[in-house]
Amino acid sequence: MSILIDKNTRVLVQGITGKSGSLQTKAMLDAGTQIVAGVTPGKGGQEVFGIPVYNYVAEAKRAHDFEAVICFVPPKVAKDSCFEAIDAGIRLLVLTTEEIAMHDVVEIIAYAKAHGTTLIGPGCAGVIIPGVCKVGAHPVRFFQKGKVGIVSKSGALSYEIGKTLSDNQIGQSGVVAIGGGPLWGFTQRDAVALYEQDPDTEVIVLLGEIGGGSEEATAAYIKQNVKKPVVSLIVGRNAPTGKSLGHAGAIVSGNVGTAATKIATLQDAGVHVVKNPVELVEMIQRLLKKEG
Amino acid sequence: MRRFGIPVPASQLLVCADAPAPMDYPFVLKAQVMTGGRGKAGGVKVCRNEAEYRENAEKILHMEIKGHPVHGLLAEQMMQAQQEFYISITLQGVATPTLIVSRMGGMDIEQVSKDHPEEILKLELDPFTRLKAYQKKQIAEQLGVADREDLYALLEKLQTAFFDGGAMLVEINPLGLVDGKLVAMDSKFVIDDHDAAMAPVREELTADRAGLYRYREPEKEKTTITYVPLAGNVGMISDGAGTGMLTLDLLHDAGLQVASFCELGGMTSPEVMYRAMELTLQGHPEIEAVIVVLVGGFNRMDNMATGLTQYCREHQVTIPVFCRMCGTKQEEGIEIMQENGLPVFNVLTQTVAATAQAVKEG
Numbered sequence: 001m002s003i004l005i006d007k008n009t010r011v012l013v014q015g016i017t018g019k020s021g022s023l024q025t026k027a028m029l030d031a032g033t034q035i036v037a038g039v040t041p042g043k044g045g046q047e048v049f050g051i052p053v054y055n056y057v058a059e060a061k062r063a064h065d066f067e068a069v070i071c072f073v074p075p076k077v078a079k080d081s082c083f084e085a086i087d088a089g090i091r092l093l094v095l096t097t098e099e100i101a102m103h104d105v106v107e108i109i110a111y112a113k114a115h116g117t118t119l120i121g122p123g124c125a126g127v128i129i130p131g132v133c134k135v136g137a138h139p140v141r142f143f144q145k146g147k148v149g150i151v152s153k154s155g156a157l158s159y160e161i162g163k164t165l166s167d168n169q170i171g172q173s174g175v176v177a178i179g180g181g182p183l184w185g186f187t188q189r190d191a192v193a194l195y196e197q198d199p200d201t202e203v204i205v206l207l208g209e210i211g212g213g214s215e216e217a218t219a220a221y222i223k224q225n226v227k228k229p230v231v232s233l234i235v236g237r238n239a240p241t242g243k244s245l246g247h248a249g250a251i252v253s254g255n256v257g258t259a260a261t262k263i264a265t266l267q268d269a270g271v272h273v274v275k276n277p278v279e280l281v282e283m284i285q286r287l288l289k290k291e292g
Numbered sequence: 293m294r295r296f297g298i299p300v301p302a303s304q305l306l307v308c309a310d311a312p313a314p315m316d317y318p319f320v321l322k323a324q325v326m327t328g329g330r331g332k333a334g335g336v337k338v339c340r341n342e343a344e345y346r347e348n349a350e351k352i353l354h355m356e357i358k359g360h361p362v363h364g365l366l367a368e369q370m371m372q373a374q375q376e377f378y379i380s381i382t383l384q385g386v387a388t389p390t391l392i393v394s395r396m397g398g399m400d401i402e403q404v405s406k407d408h409p410e411e412i413l414k415l416e417l418d419p420f421t422r423l424k425a426y427q428k429k430q431i432a433e434q435l436g437v438a439d440r441e442d443l444y445a446l447l448e449k450l451q452t453a454f455f456d457g458g459a460m461l462v463e464i465n466p467l468g469l470v471d472g473k474l475v476a477m478d479s480k481f482v483i484d485d486h487d488a489a490m491a492p493v494r495e496e497l498t499a500d501r502a503g504l505y506r507y508r509e510p511e512k513e514k515t516t517i518t519y520v521p522l523a524g525n526v527g528m529i530s531d532g533a534g535t536g537m538l539t540l541d542l543l544h545d546a547g548l549q550v551a552s553f554c555e556l557g558g559m560t561s562p563e564v565m566y567r568a569m570e571l572t573l574q575g576h577p578e579i580e581a582v583i584v585v586l587v588g589g590f591n592r593m594d595n596m597a598t599g600l601t602q603y604c605r606e607h608q609v610t611i612p613v614f615c616r617m618c619g620t621k622q623e624e625g626i627e628i629m630q631e632n633g634l635p636v637f638n639v640l641t642q643t644v645a646a647t648a649q650a651v652k653e654g
Contacts, residue, residue: 020559020590075486098557101487102383103458107419109388125589137589139619156532159587159619160640167639180533183387209537212385235537238544239553245540246518246533246555256385276542278641 002129003149003174003194003201004092004118005068011135012060012090013038014081015072016048020096024072024137025049031140033133036064057088068092070126070135078122079104086117094135095121095185105183112185119185125155125177130162138162138175146171148284149198151191152207153180153247157235161207164277170284173200181249182212189218196226203229203287205280206271210236211250211257216265223269229287230271233280234259295493296453298446298464299475306365309349314367317341321348324364325357328480333357338370371477373468377435378404380463381417381454384482389417389454393431397466422451439472446474458487515564516557519571524549526651527572527582529565531556531591535640539585542641546648551579559590565599573609580654583647584615585640586625593617593625601632612650616643 011028015021016038026049029035035051037060044055054060057069069085071078071093078097085093093112100108100122112119120126126136131145137155142163148170152158155177162175176191178184188206195201204226208215215234222230237259239245241252252258263273272287274280293300304314305324313319323335330336335357339345355362376397382390393413396404405412413434415427428447432440446467454462461482468477483490513519518533526548530536536555543550554568573579586596596617604613616637617625629636637643 024590076488099486101458101489102460102484103419103455103487103489106383106389110419139589142587142619152534154532154534154537155589156530156587157534157538159589160532160535160538163587163618164640182385183383207534209534233538235534235541237541238550239537239540240520240522243520244518245520245537245553246557250533250537276545276641277538 001199002132003191003198004120004127004176005129005133005135007032007132008034009068009092009133009135010034010036010064010066011068011070012036012057012064012066012085013051013070013072014040014057014085015074016040016051016053017043017046018072021072022048024070025051027137027140028070028134031128031134033135036066057084061088066090068094068135070094070096072096075100079108082108082119083111086112086115089115090117092135093117093119093185094124094126095119096124096126096137097121098123102183109183109185120176121179121185122183124179125158127174127176129174130172136177138177142166143175144171145173147173147200147202147288148205149173149191149195149201149203150175150205150207151188151195152177153188153209153249154207157207161205161233161277161280164281165284168281168285170281170288173198173202180247181214184214187218188214189221192218192222192226192230196228201228203231203284205284206230206232206266208232208234208262208266209247209250210234210239210252210259210262211244211247213257215262219262219265219269219271222266222271231280231283231287232266232271232273233276234262234266234273293453293464293476293479293481296457297449298453298479299473300479301371301475301477302369304367306349306367307363309346309353313342313345315369317345318370320368320370321345321352322366322368322478323352323355323357323362324366325360325362327358327360330357335362371468371470371475373466373470373475373477375469376466376477377469377474378465379450379467380461380465381451381459382461382463383459384461389419391415391417391423391427391431391451393434395435397468401465417451419455422455423447437469437474442473453481456489457481458484458489460484513571515567516560517564517568517571518553518555518557519568520553522550522552524551525578525580526647527551527554527576527579528585529554529556529568529572529582530585531560531588531596535585535587539583539640539644542644543583543647546644548648548651551576556591559592560595562595562599562602565596566603569600569603573607579611581611581647581651582613583643584613585643586615586617586619588619588621591619592621593619594621594628597625597628601628601634604634605632612647614643614647614650616640
């Protein structure tokens, strides 16, 4: 058991012939992911690492069964590609594309929701179940199998913390990077809810950042619904007000979205808030000892 | 607003204080400035006669509001509203498009929502159906307007402006009831930079500003780099926003002052890394050390090492550069770094500690 994906998940790659699409397809195959088909309009009939390429998702659907799609297409065509993937009746869509127009994102999220497709992203690194497979960009070398479930907005931060934990012999049951926002299909709260139900997960790590109110919403959910220990690191404590540091969602305006509010709300929900990776490792070691 | 057919008062733009009165008195002079809160700062004044017009125009044109110079004046026909409402559709700080409406217009909506939450109606909009008939009815009841057809026509135009205009925010505050009809007496429009819909309008506005207001948009970085100048003596570069913010926190906690935040973005090339060093160091003699934090997923370490070492070689960089390098193609990247005599770290906290030691020892 694991969250979102497992060894039986069959995946189609949109934009498989592109630069990052093909690179990531290779990395996913190496990680043990079952990739059954790829799509790039106009490139039907080709092969990428032995994976057949089709012009349309529906065309691939006639020849293969798949539950998940990962999308590496450019921002201008992302909306249509997502509609096409969702129309194929998939369960999971991982949208890695960044800088999609906000109103396109609004429509993609609404369409996925109406059709019962879980949408991770946009602008996300996706999900890895260490030692099993991944539908995303996480470099396998940073992760090892274990009992800690991580959710992060930032991809790089999830690699950083995965690596830090692995360096300290703490394995992970799953690592999800949901994107820098400010709009998300799959939220931090959704990830925490899945980890709470996941028998492989003993400790949940919430990697948050300044800006918006999603950490606060997650804290409210944790307070009511989560029994497993949650450890949180909020980055951007020293960021200047009113400026975005690379993530559109990470912007503090007035008193909304400050690290101080987030930390206080999380602590009030019983979350163990740590200040740096060293404290994070110590806290998880202590909690795992207690749980084990 | 006018572009989308929303009724606004007659207005004219002025760029000097000695222009003849643009319309009959009374009218309102509004500072044209790239920030909010101009009313509170004295940037909005009523002119009832020539003397008031001259005095106000002179004063406002020479104002600075929150550090931003005033670039021009908008003269707007004064209107007497029987009632003032608030209405907006926003994507800022919400998970889905949200329409906010209140009978208490003309004031700060944040304050109204704190003091009189019952006076605020919030409705979530589906991008495919847009406003539904029952939602329009709810809005009419919340505002208590007599002429519902006039309101419904305005709602239609407002949501067209929002959805088709690629807006992050359209806000009318106050929305005045003047002789029984709704008029946008003041409004705000925030456009999404990534949306193609308003690109021509954006270009037009930029050209107008450059020509009329002596205002120039700051030059946009053409790469995927996010560069934010701060104040300090340590330059910071990262290949992820989250790790950049974490590094910034760790440097602060180590007692260092960070000069700049520089995030490379996505799948980057040697040229982008080179450019990041350029942005960080050129024209910044105050910088005593650079920390580069790389944890490549999409990003290849051989590319990063190539760009970084090339910059250091060509510019004979003598200040210490502390680089943490791991991830995709890390072996190749580390080799390039070592060939060029640049130290490489593996653990972030150790990289920060080494940077702190170097800066403190001077």
